[in-house]
Amino acid sequence: METYLTTDQLASLIxxxxxxxxxxxxxxxxxxxxxxxRPFGGRxxxxxxxxxxxDIGSASARMAPNEVMHATSIPMANGRVAHG
Known part of the structure; x- marks a missing residue:
């Protein structure tokens, strides 16, 4: 069984x-x-x-050691980093 959380509930947990x-x-x-x-197609x-x-730690776990986040780094959906 899955546990469903509102945005506020998730915010307090993470x-x-x-x-x-x-x-x-x-x-x-x-x-x-x-x-x-989105239950019943609503908002x-x-x-x-x-x-x-x-999945909470998977993006940081996939990041290669040479892909250190900087102030101008942009995280991408595939887990890599674009340097802006």
Whole structure:
């Protein structure tokens, strides 16, 4: 059984601001159908806690040692980094 969380509930669990989740993480690292759903096709988002737990560290784990994040680095969906 999956555990569904609202944006505010997820924010308190992963220690991010709810606004950051909605504007920066959603659709960049949290993907619709994988990490969250829109029940009944509405506007409300429900996040799937088990999927987020499974994938939360995968982007940093995939980053090669020579791909250090800098202030001008832009994380990409494939886990790599674009340097701007």
């Amino acid at each position: 220690h991010y601001d709810a606004r950051t989740i909605r504007t920066r993480l959603k659709d960049a690292v949290l993907l619709e159908g994988v990490h969250y759903i 409300k988002l429900l996040f799937i806690w088990e999927a987020i737990q499974r």
